[in-house]
Amino acid sequence: MKPLHMLPIAALVGGIFGNPVLAADEAATETTPVKAEIKEVRVKDQLNAPATVERVNLGRIQQEMIRDNKDLVRYSTDVGLSDSGRHQKGFAVRGVEGNRVGVSIDGVSLPDSEENSLYARYGNFNSSRLSIDPELVRNIEIAKGADSFNTGSGALGGGVNYQTLQGHDLLLDDRQFGVMMKNGYSSRNREWTNTLGFGVSNDRVDAALLYSQRRGHETESAGERGYPVEGAGSGENIRGSARGIPDPSKHKYHNFLGKIAYQINDKHRIGASFNGQQGHNYTI
Numbered sequence: 001m002k003p004l005h006m007l008p009i010a011a012l013v014g015g016i017f018g019n020p021v022l023a024a025d026e027a028a029t030e031t032t033p034v035k036a037e038i039k040e041v042r043v044k045d046q047l048n049a050p051a052t053v054e055r056v057n058l059g060r061i062q063q064e065m066i067r068d069n070k071d072l073v074r075y076s077t078d079v080g081l082s083d084s085g086r087h088q089k090g091f092a093v094r095g096v097e098g099n100r101v102g103v104s105i106d107g108v109s110l111p112d113s114e115e116n117s118l119y120a121r122y123g124n125f126n127s128s129r130l131s132i133d134p135e136l137v138r139n140i141e142i143a144k145g146a147d148s149f150n151t152g153s154g155a156l157g158g159g160v161n162y163q164t165l166q167g168h169d170l171l172l173d174d175r176q177f178g179v180m181m182k183n184g185y186s187s188r189n190r191e192w193t194n195t196l197g198f199g200v201s202n203d204r205v206d207a208a209l210l211y212s213q214r215r216g217h218e219t220e221s222a223g224e225r226g227y228p229v230e231g232a233g234s235g236e237n238i239r240g241s242a243r244g245i246p247d248p249s250k251h252k253y254h255n256f257l258g259k260i261a262y263q264i265n266d267k268h269r270i271g272a273s274f275n276g277q278q279g280h281n282y283t284i
Contacts, residue, residue: 052147054079056140058169066134067186067193079142079158089113090129093144096157105132105162106273109152132162132275133255135182135195135212139163164257164275167206170199180210191216206271207260218249218283253279 054076056066066072073079073091082089082097090113091101099112113129134140143151143159151159171178180197197210237245254277261271 052144054142054144056142058138058165061134061137061140065184067184067191068134069131072134072140073142076142078144091142091158091160093142093158100155101157102151102155102159103129103131103162104152104159105275106164107161130277132164132277133212133214133253135193136164136210136255136257136275137162138165138169164259164273165197165199165208165210166201166259166261167199167208168201170197170208171201176200176202186216189216189219204263205260206263208257209259210257212255214251214253214255216251218246221245247283249281249283251279251281253277 056072060066064071064075069081069091073081078094080092082092082101090098090103092098093101103110110130140163141161143155143161145158146156147159148155151161170180178199180195180199182193182195184193185191186193192215193212195210195212197208199209200207237243255275256277257273257275259271259273261269263269
């Protein structure tokens with residue numbers, strides 16, 4: 001019998017089991033860490049008002065040429081004006097009107113209108129509610145529905161808050177003093193509007209002084225062109241209950257606004273404001 005030679009087989013087995021050891025040694029080598037810096041990214045977005053709050057800013061007032069409160073709510077389906085009488089009595093929000101809709105200027109609530117029930121049947125001439133000329137306003141917020149936290153108690157239907165112009169609203173970029181002059185004309189009631197304002201604004205002081213004047217007549221109707229008006233004849237220019245066009249009238253309003261604020265530091269500011277309105281309305 002010939003003896004077996006085991007040497008080549010042993011060498012082959014040793015080579016097979018030796019390769020993993022070399023691979024393990026290569027994987028065990030240390031890796032150098034790499035440092036990377038991520039740049040800060042800032043995202044800006046516009047905070048949209050809730051569905052129950054409608055905001056009208058200065059840009060929208062100029063774009064839509066809002067001249068009075070009727071123009072303010074002409075695109076709002078659930079907000080109107082309560083003007084059942086000779087003067088405006090406030091806003092009507094979702095069927096609620098009058099004193100149940102709060103009105104405020106720069107956060108200060110305006111008083112409610114009062115009506116004497118004894119003379120209501122004869123027509124009360126002083127039952128209107130205070131307001132402000134849109135020419136002096138920079139922002140308007142209309143809250144639809146009861147919100148006693150923001151609009152105050154008693155405003156069951158909602159609230160309307162006017163925010164008046166400030167000194168920096170009248171300035172160009174990188175300027176500390178500015179002058180504003182505006183003139184407008186409305187053909188529907190032949191009304192002229194003239195506005196003059198001065199503004200000062202710097203790191204400490206912000207002040208504004210504005211004056212607005214309105215002169216106009218009654219609103220024209222289709223009856224003046226001879227169109228038939230139901231229940232009013234053919235729009236004839238006669239006296240009495242059969243008259244089909246508005247009574248001749250003439251009005252003139254003066255509106256003024258003064259504001260000044262002083263920035264004490266980054267967290268404290270003190271200011272004062274004064275606004276008023278004087279008007280005359282003559283009806284024949």
